[in-house]
Amino acid sequence: MKAYLARVDITLKPVVNDPQGNTIRDALHSLGFGAVNSVRAGKYMEIRVDAASKKKAEESITEMCKKLLANPVIEDFRFEVEELKG
Numbered sequence: 001m002k003a004y005l006a007r008v009d010i011t012l013k014p015v016v017n018d019p020q021g022n023t024i025r026d027a028l029h030s031l032g033f034g035a036v037n038s039v040r041a042g043k044y045m046e047i048r049v050d051a052a053s054k055k056k057a058e059e060s061i062t063e064m065c066k067k068l069l070a071n072p073v074i075e076d077f078r079f080e081v082e083e084l085k086g
Helices: 019-030 054-069
Strands: 002-012 042-051 075-083
Touching: 002 054, 042 054, 054 075
Parallel strands: none
Antiparallel strands: 002 042, 002 075
16 A cells, blocks of 8 residues: 545535635735635645555545535535655
């Protein structure tokens, strides 16, 4: 088994309203950052997993996202997996 690190980004789908993103955008405007057109808020996770191969680690992370980490109705996910050295 090898150790892998997955960096997972979960974001709302583009068609879903993002009140948290809107609040952040408005706060940035009030701080003088008027050039900000929009903000989309999301979740970021780092998950360490042991797997026989990078492909197996990716399959495992995909299942985690589909079953628990992301709501497939309103959220998209993407991730990168790298092998940990040492």
